[in-house]
Amino acid sequence: MATTGTSYYSGGGSGGGGWGSGGWGSGGWGGGGGRDDKSYWEPWKDDEPDEDPDDEPEYDLRYCQFCKSYGYIRKDGCVNKKCSLAHNTSSPKLQARALNPENEQGDYYIYNPNRSEPWNPYKQKGGKPDYTPKEFDDIHGANVSQNIKKKNKKNKGLKRKQWQESVKQWHAAGCPKGKWWGETEAEKRPREGPVAVDPEKRRRQAEAAEARSQAAAPASPTGSWIVLSPVAPAAGNDQGEPHAGDNQEKEKGEKGGDPADKFCCGCGGYDLSSLAAKVSVWLLGDRALPWRLEKMRPSAVPCGTDEEEVPRRTKSAAGEPVKTEPLSPQKPKETLGMAKAEVAGLLTSLKYQIKAKKMTEKHREQANDILLKYQQSGVHGKKEILQKLQTSGLRDLSWFAEMQSEYQTQSVDKESTTKGYFNRSQILKMNGLDPSNMDEAVAADTLKDLIADCEAEFGFKSDCKPHKNPLLAKYYYKQKVETEDTAATNSLGWSSCANVEGSDLGRLVEKFDNPDLEVPANEEAWNKAYSACKAAKSKLGKVADELEEQHAKLVAHGPQAEADEVGPKIETLRGFLKTLRFKISEWMNMSEGCMEAKLPELTQLSEEATSHLAAATAYNKKLKSQNCSLGVASLCCRAFRFRWARILGWHSYEGCAKGVKDLAQAKQGSNTARNLLRRNLRRTPWPPPYECQVRGKNPRTGKEDLYTLAFMLPHEVLHVLLESNDVSEIRNQQARIPNLQEQLQEHGNDVLLLGLWLDGVPFSSDRSQTLQCATLSLPGLTDAGDFRFPLTGFPKFFQMPEATWDDVTAIIAWSMRCCYTGFFPSFRHDESRFLGNDSWRKRRASQPLGCRAVLAEVRADWSAYQEVLRLPGWTGNGPICWFCQATLQDLHDVDESSSWRSSRLSHYQFLARQISEGKNLSPLFSCPCFSVQKCCIDWLHCMELGCAADYMGGLFHMVVQTKLPERSVHDRCKNLFGDIQNYYRRNLSQSRMSTLTPLMLKGKNKKWPKLRAKAGEARDLIGFAKECAERHMGNSDFERTLLYEFLSERHWDAEKFHKTVNKFAALFVELSKFPGQTYFRTKPKMHLLLELGRQKRRPSETWTYRDEGFGHVLSLHAKRRGGKYSMKGTSKQMLSKFCVNNRRLPTLA
Secondary structure, eight states: OOOOOSSTTOOOOTTTTTTOSSSTTSSOTTTTOTTOOOOTTSOOOOSSOOSOTTOOTTOEEEEETTTTEEEEEETTEEOOTTSTTTTOTTOHHHHHHHHOTTOTTOOOOOOBSSOSSOOBTTTTBSSBOSSOHHHHHHHHOTTHHHHHHHHHHHHHHHHHHHHHHHHHHHHHTTOOSSOOTTOOTTTOOOOOSSSOOOHHHHHHHHHHHHHHHTOOSOOOTTSSTTOOOOOOOOTTOOSOOOOOOHHHHHHHHHHOSOGGGGBOSTTOOBOHHHHHHHHHHHHHGGGOOHHHHHHHOOOOOOTTOOGGGOEEEOOOOTTSOOOEEEOOOOOOOOOOSSOHHHHHHHHHHHHHHHTOSSSOHHHHHHHHHHHHHHHHSOHHHHHHHHHHHHHHOSSOOTHHHHHHHHHHHHHHHHHHOEEEEEEHHHHHHHTTOOGGGSOHHHHHHHHHHHHHHHHHHHTOOOOEEOOSSGGGOEEEEEEOOOOHHHHHHHHHHHHHTTTOOSGGGHHHHHHHHSOOOSOOHHHHHHHHHHHHHHHHHHHHHHHHHHHHHHHHHHHHHSOHHHHHHHHHHHHHHHHHHHHHHHHHHHTTTOOHHHHHHHHHHHHHHHHHHHHHHHHHHHHHHHHHHHHHHHHHHHHTHHHHHHHHHHHHTOGGGGGGSTTOHHHHHSOOSTTHHHHHHHHHTTTOSSOOOEEEEEEEEOTTTOSEEEEEEEEOOHHHHHHHHTTTSOHHHHHHHHTTSHHHHHHHHHHOTTEEEEEEEEEEEEOSTTSOSEEEEEEEEOTTOOGGGOOEEEEEEEEGGGOOTTHHHHHHHHHHHHHHHHHHHTBOOSSOTTSOOOOTTOHHHHHTTTOBOSSEEEEEEEEOOHHHIIIIIOOOOSSSSSOOOSSBOOOGGGTTOOSTTOHHHHOBOOHHHHHHHHHHTTOOOOGGGGSTTOOGGGEEOOHIIIIIIIIHHHHHHHHHHHHHHHTOOOSSHHHHHHHHHHHHHHHHHHHTOSSOOSOOOHHHHSOTTOSSOOOOOOHHHHHHTHHHHHHHHHHHOOSSHHHHHTOOOOSOOSSOOHHHHHHHHHHHHHHHHHHHHSTTOOSOOOOTHHHHHHHHHHHTOOGGGTOOHHHHHHHHHHHHHHOOOSSOOSHHHHHHHHHHHHHHHTOSOOOOO
């Protein structure tokens, strides 16, 4: 709040005290200069103490004109350390303080006025000291602060008593303005200073104060109440009349009103209640409700007056006499005894019970009654309802009927049975009589009459407990009183408006004098019907969309007659929904006068909406059930034909549906899908799942636990595939790949090469859960032979770091050893006997597989390698590659003579490095003939989602930022996307981006741009990146560097590929080194790209496009559709659905 005071410490105003002239609480203790009457340029001396009872006469907290800061000011200068006069030790008082800190002049306080917590001189805390104890001692002598602290602790109680006594004396004296506690006229010191006080100004101030004190009417609220700085009193004025300055008289003439309405009584103190009301209205407007003013309201009790004697001021028009009423003490406010969040949670749950469809009608009615009772009850009733809801819960609300009867009994009891033994004075006071003003005979007769009336009203014989002192004798007495809730309500309504005054608040006071706490019946009915229409509108829209979807399915697969019936019903529903939306928008801001006329129409519309919703929901449910049956029929078409043929006696039709008799006899119900899956798993050519125990994480405890996991073992898959495939043909196709041909020659003529893919894919509808997969393939095969086989899959939700994957890879390595030997194992992976569900394996124990096989390659992205095999990652100071000794410092070293190119690692050197770094070796390295060199670099993640995405993101971001003419970034992205679409049409691209936004080029809070696109979309944009660079780049060195052809050759050549990769890396590194550019940065994947180019292997041989696609298929197989969420259930369901969908063995060659 802005103020118009002359300075922060403008003095004056005996009621100013700690509030000061700087605004509400801006100064805290001493913030307003207290009662010291000093102008801005007067020399500082302390004729009256501030908040410090031991304040010395020549020291005060003021603003120093020399060092421009606040602190204690002496007559001859400032004591602040940074002030040039602070080190002037010529002052006798300062020397005395330094030499004798225990003197009788009091302590030396230094503190900052700009603080949130006021300084408390008794508790010695609050505020923020200007000096540390060391700085204080440097100015005032050694150990001064320590001695002061000891003295304060010793004399704290004495100071408090002296302070309270002086306050009592000052109040007893009528709060004189010119005096302080116990100060006499002789003790008052004459004013000093170079600036003389204008006597004419003092005279005008005295006249204005006298006119104000004689005014009979209250001040107008439109006066200059914003001016909060008090003014100085006239010299020698000891009566406490407030004085107005020239500026206040000017504002009175301009705005109307008297500044005296700021003062509560003759003492000159502020009427803080009126001031709080005005400030709240000025800040909040109409939102300044009475209960907010009540919370802001400081005490309105005048100085030296008891609270019970203070009359409260009521509303009155301007110019009318003020009506006063005695102020009654208010009762302490009762609370609910719960946190607001807990209360809100219980009430919200109760509201949901009203609309719960699964609950009975009686339960919903009880919930509604409880909520209504809660809204109508007082604090005590609300507390009991909340406690009952908290203890009994929401499932059973039958307790409300008993509680209702208890409420009625208690209410009657409170209203009619305020009873007990009371003495004569108490009985008279209960009936509003004052026994102190009665004679003994009158009091005795009155007591007899009251007891007689009580006996006649309640029908009982009063009892008396005599005492030797007649005044202490007690009588049994009853009396009707108001209930507790009613009394509390009346008190609250009165106190909320007790301190609101002024004509500008008249409307607010009138509104809350007699508050109507109940909503009118018409308005309540209107709100209820309108809310029902809005709820029905949203639900009808959803049901209409679902009906159209079911109608489309019915048209495709169902009878035409039934499909024709659905169309008109959907049109009728859409028409009603259109009318309902129009009416809701028309009646959105309906005035109170029109509500009564439109209420019947709204009620009828809400009833129609409810009936439409019920009918449409039931019909939608019927269509869903019908379409579900049609879907099952389409999956089991031959079984249904056989069923109907058998029912109708068409035995000749049985030949068209052989082998499905059991399906035709099965009942259709909720387990149809399960029965269908089990039926199709019979006599499947695939081996049954191998179930074993692996370590996982318990979601409840977060600790390691054992879980069952289902596998399809590699040696068993290989044995099944050889039943329909020739080993020699598969081997001949693998021998066409140079890298694979070397391995085949190394291991012999009867060996096949196997590949393993490890990665995770999302498999929940919201993509929040990840399915960790391991699949098997035969590398080197093309077209139909490029087939994938699932080995296992489990939710990452149950994965224990390192432990789970170690157990999985250990089982895969055991199966790979069986493949290398060429025989079925005669025991399980842990050398135990086969279990009861291993009958298929028992029959084939120690029998030949048909051929031998070895693990030739492992494909995964970098994060999977780091997680499963513990290969080095892209962070830290150590090596980042499993082929060489390269580190992060070698990223920009891309020459042919780089040191990392000559420091190659063998398989055993890599294992030794892993051991020396303290890393455990993965069990997968125990596979026969497997080495770390067979861990392939994935082209998809390395190039298309890595280096190419970084380059195209930087290129496109630079074009959008600097080369396109549109004003906004979004418009420039649209322009660039138009060019991309033209490129798609010219080249018949298959993987196309659907849009291009600024966040797809540079993510939010990202330092460097990168194209956010899928791998296939990024690969199809490589040609466009070349065109874009040629079109937009100029003749600068930086832009010419962008004009290179990277990986643009249609026909792959090993040497050309190696040179192209090196050229791309060199130019990209040069781009990242340009000073001031913010588009390109070299990342660790650039080193993997160089390693891939050095291997001179075709990228299509090792990329994981086909693996990623098969991972999506497995995610659909593993998707949850009910049942227990576990590792066993997920893996078994995934493998079972794969076997059902591939009942015929694939032909690989």
